[in-house]
Structures are given as structure tokens and as C-alpha cells.
Amino acid sequence: MTIFSVTAPAQTIFGRDSRLGAAAHVARMGARILLVSGRSVPWVETFEAELRAAGLAVERIFSTGEPSLGDVRAGVSAARAFGAECVVAVGGGASIDLGKAIAGLTGSKGDPEQYLELGPTPARSLTDPLPFIAMPTTSGTGAEATRNAVISVPERQLKISLRDPRLVPVLAIVDPALTDALPKALTLATGLDAITQLIESYLCNRANPVTDALCRDTLPEAIAALRCLMEGPSHTARDTMARASYLSGLALASSGLGVVHGLASVIGGRGGAHGAICGRLLADALKVNREAAVRAGQPTRRFDEVEAWLREGLGGTVSGPERLRAFIDRHGLPTLNDLHLSERDFAAVAQEALGASSTKANPVALSVDDIARILHGAARSK
Incomplete structure (x- = not known):
């Protein structure tokens, strides 16, 4: 072991x-x-x-x-x-x-x-x-x-x-x-940060039996709780998200993260809010990472589990990442442009994110072009 x-x-x-x-x-x-x-x-x-x-x-x-x-x-x-x-x-x-x-x-x-x-x-x-x-x-x-x-x-x-x-x-x-009085926009951004941390800790190349247990048990409930809080107040959902946030900290401290947080460390230096950046990037990072895993001949079971948790927790029949994209757009999560990142900077940001400490724990090695594809995909917003 x-x-x-x-x-x-x-x-x-x-x-x-x-x-x-x-x-x-x-x-x-x-x-x-x-x-x-x-x-x-x-x-x-x-x-x-x-x-x-x-x-x-x-x-x-x-x-x-x-x-x-x-x-x-x-x-x-x-x-x-x-x-x-x-x-x-x-x-x-x-x-x-x-x-x-x-x-x-x-x-x-x-x-x-x-x-x-x-x-x-x-x-x-x-x-x-x-x-x-x-x-x-x-x-x-x-x-x-x-x-x-x-x-x-x-x-x-x-x-x-x-x-x-x-x-x-x-x-x-x-x-x-x-956390009961948090406004909806902050609830969304911070909740997406916790969910991203749990997902990246579960998928990363340093995952271990303890972090696996934390993430598997926590993610489905956290996704559903965030959806609930976008629809109205709920002490039960607040309790679930507080627990998910704490456990996401335990998980990342004991394993690692991935390219979303690698990019967030770079983009955040330009002034964008961290949780909103993570939420905006997550869907496309899941898509690009899964494609890279297939190319590398790596198992995709964990990606498929995350996809199912997103689809079931957020509702709908489309894929989990697409359901997530629709969810964040509907509830007004800021776009990359709102977060101080313009398309002309994508190539430079991708290059810098490739060397970020969080990216080193990504489940599969990505190229600069792969990371740039995440940014271009995340720039789509309804």
C-alpha cells in the first residue's frame, strides 16, 4: 500500500x-x-x-x-x-x-x-x-x-x-x-470552492484511503445541499455545506488538488475571487482531464463517479459537467472576464499554471494546450 x-x-x-x-x-x-x-x-x-x-x-x-x-x-x-x-x-x-x-x-x-x-x-x-x-x-x-x-x-x-x-x-x-446569513452569491462561490476541493482531492494522483472515504461520503450530499441553498434557506443544507467545507480542507491537506486550483492560483493573483474562479473552471477541467486520461490509457472510473454525483445532485439528464455549467450560469456566477481574465491572456496563464504546485497533483499530465482548452471552454457563458 x-x-x-x-x-x-x-x-x-x-x-x-x-x-x-x-x-x-x-x-x-x-x-x-x-x-x-x-x-x-x-x-x-x-x-x-x-x-x-x-x-x-x-x-x-x-x-x-x-x-x-x-x-x-x-x-x-x-x-x-x-x-x-x-x-x-x-x-x-x-x-x-x-x-x-x-x-x-x-x-x-x-x-x-x-x-x-x-x-x-x-x-x-x-x-x-x-x-x-x-x-x-x-x-x-x-x-x-x-x-x-x-x-x-x-x-x-x-x-x-x-x-x-x-x-x-x-x-x-x-x-x-x-453561515446562515451569507448572501446567495457568496454561498454559491464558496460552496463551489468546497465542492471543487473535494472533487480534486478525490481525483488527484495523491489520493489515499482516508481522503477517498471523506470525499465519497461528502460529495453527493454537498452538491445537493448547494442546489438546495440556491432555491431557498435551509439550516440542514447549511450544516451539510459547513461539514463539506471542513472535510474538503482535511482532504486537500492530506492529498492534493489539481489543475483547477493551479489555474486559480494564477488567475486569483489578478484580483478574481477564488471560489468563483474554481466554480467557473470546474466543468471544463473535468472534461479535459477525462479526455487526457483516455488518451493516456488511464482508468476513468473516478471521473465517471464524479459525473454521476454532479448529474444526480444538480438534477437533469445531460452530463454532469454540462449540468454544472448550466447551474452556475443560471445562478449568476461571474464569468472569467468578470474575474479579470481576458482571452488574450489565456496562453500565458496556461503556461504559468502548468508549473503551479496544485497542478503537480492533477490526476493526469496535461499540456499547455490542454490547460488553454479548459480556459476557452470555461469562457463560454450563457
């Missing part, structure tokens, strides 16, 4: 209203808490008051979108000046990635840039990170279960992952109630 390893938070608490006991858990991690959050989750104010009532010193940092290298520098500087003993992030994937990067880098000397793979000089190794607690408010990235933080470097139009097994949160508190 192939050797594999599994990465997961030291503790996970999952369930509706599980956030209500969060302050007591945080108090066991330290007395000086750096709290990272977005500005759109009213409960965070209550949470901060609970932390202070427990006698903890709290410093607040606001996340304003996907974290840039400048945001990370500012956050690390604030954490060092405050003497933070623990970092807690409440928010979407961007807030969690910012908190994760701050926790990882605060105890490490020098500039955060020295710890990123940005050039020929090897990245420095982290000193022991601060304890990090993640509380997601979206169901998409699974960042509460992963060992990497995605950081943008705008001047280079790049997104780089800070990676280290010690970046995995010591505690993930996943309360689906924190």
Missing part, C-alpha cells in the same frame, strides 16, 4: 451553536489574544466581550479581503508589539488565512517575505507558531483544517502559500449558524 499521512486540527468542535462555548476554549490557550476578523459578522463583538469578561487581554485586527504580504507584515508587527500568546480568527477563508499567517510568523525573526517561496533563495523555516484557533463563517475554503495560508503579492500578480504542518489550527470550531 502507498504510504500516506493525514493532517488535521488537534481538536475540532462541530455543530450548530458550538461557538457559544468558544471563549472558555480560548482562555486555555493564553491570556493575550489577537483576534482577527472581518467586519460583517455581528457575533464577533459579543465574542470579544466574552473574552474580555473572562479576564483576557484582546487586540483586534480586521481583515479586509484576501491577505496581501503587506497585511501579513502589519499583522505580525501588531502581534509582536502586543505580546500575543494566541491568535483567533473568525471569518471566511481570507480572515482565517491572515490569522494563520500571523500565528505562524509572529515568533519567527525577520521579514515575512523571507518565509515565502518567491525566488531562487529557499524560504526560511518557521520558528514554533503561536497557538491558532479558527472559526469559519463561510463554507468554502476549509482553511480551518489546512496547513497553508494563501498570501497575495500584488506587485508580482501572485498568490503564494505559506506552508508548514504546524500551521494547522490547534482548534477548529465550526458552527454552521455563523
Whole structure:
């Protein structure tokens, strides 16, 4: 049997209203808490008051979108000046990635840039990170279960992952109630991110028995739940998507992804929203990957399983990828042009994505032309 390893938070608490006991858990991690959050989750104010009532010193940092290298520098500087003993992030994937990067880098000397793979000089190794607690408010990235933080470097139009097994949160508190008020567009984009992560983890060349079990059990329900949430509110569907997002993080951290995320890392550097990019590319990536697998004489059973899950979960008689395309178009997912990618850049983006770390885990080797075909196919929109 192939050797594999599994990465997961030291503790996970999952369930509706599980956030209500969060302050007591945080108090066991330290007395000086750096709290990272977005500005759109009213409960965070209550949470901060609970932390202070427990006698903890709290410093607040606001996340304003996907974290840039400048945001990370500012956050690390604030954490060092405050003497933070623990970092807690409440928010979407961007807030969690910012908190994760701050926790990882605060105890490490020098500039955060020295710890990123940005050039020929090897990245420095982290000193022991601060304890990090993640509380997601979206169901998409699974960042509460992963060992990497995605950081943008705008001047280079790049997104780089800070990676280290010690970046995995010591505690993930996943309360689906924190996602109940998400608007439809964000629910769609983040949900497609989680589904893409599960699909790519299942298909990738590093899949293992644990990730197989996670993905097989989760994908059919997640696809149906996202369809349900596009039709109206449902606590049951929200719970399913929160669980799917968390498990997608476990899966990708323990296996890998594929060309969709390879492309998303390049396109996202131009400013497009990650989940929407993944959702827009997924149907054509499945089609091109299956064709490449047939050419290479590789089995297609897993592609056929994914196709059936999409077709059954989204309804209809056409193929799963085509059903997915119709679904995202009907519900207004942004086009590639909306996501800051024009057709004249397809060739350059395809070439860059070929060398992306996620693409290395793709289930079958693709050429630049294959990747360009994904982009041209995804550019079709009704």
C-alpha cells in the first residue's frame, strides 16, 4: 500500500451553536489574544466581550479581503508589539488565512517575505507558531483544517502559500449558524470552492484511503445541499455545506488538488475571487482531464463517479459537467472576464499554471494546450 499521512486540527468542535462555548476554549490557550476578523459578522463583538469578561487581554485586527504580504507584515508587527500568546480568527477563508499567517510568523525573526517561496533563495523555516484557533463563517475554503495560508503579492500578480504542518489550527470550531446569513452569491462561490476541493482531492494522483472515504461520503450530499441553498434557506443544507467545507480542507491537506486550483492560483493573483474562479473552471477541467486520461490509457472510473454525483445532485439528464455549467450560469456566477481574465491572456496563464504546485497533483499530465482548452471552454457563458 502507498504510504500516506493525514493532517488535521488537534481538536475540532462541530455543530450548530458550538461557538457559544468558544471563549472558555480560548482562555486555555493564553491570556493575550489577537483576534482577527472581518467586519460583517455581528457575533464577533459579543465574542470579544466574552473574552474580555473572562479576564483576557484582546487586540483586534480586521481583515479586509484576501491577505496581501503587506497585511501579513502589519499583522505580525501588531502581534509582536502586543505580546500575543494566541491568535483567533473568525471569518471566511481570507480572515482565517491572515490569522494563520500571523500565528505562524509572529515568533519567527525577520521579514515575512523571507518565509515565502518567491525566488531562487529557499524560504526560511518557521520558528514554533503561536497557538491558532479558527472559526469559519463561510463554507468554502476549509482553511480551518489546512496547513497553508494563501498570501497575495500584488506587485508580482501572485498568490503564494505559506506552508508548514504546524500551521494547522490547534482548534477548529465550526458552527454552521455563523453561515446562515451569507448572501446567495457568496454561498454559491464558496460552496463551489468546497465542492471543487473535494472533487480534486478525490481525483488527484495523491489520493489515499482516508481522503477517498471523506470525499465519497461528502460529495453527493454537498452538491445537493448547494442546489438546495440556491432555491431557498435551509439550516440542514447549511450544516451539510459547513461539514463539506471542513472535510474538503482535511482532504486537500492530506492529498492534493489539481489543475483547477493551479489555474486559480494564477488567475486569483489578478484580483478574481477564488471560489468563483474554481466554480467557473470546474466543468471544463473535468472534461479535459477525462479526455487526457483516455488518451493516456488511464482508468476513468473516478471521473465517471464524479459525473454521476454532479448529474444526480444538480438534477437533469445531460452530463454532469454540462449540468454544472448550466447551474452556475443560471445562478449568476461571474464569468472569467468578470474575474479579470481576458482571452488574450489565456496562453500565458496556461503556461504559468502548468508549473503551479496544485497542478503537480492533477490526476493526469496535461499540456499547455490542454490547460488553454479548459480556459476557452470555461469562457463560454450563457
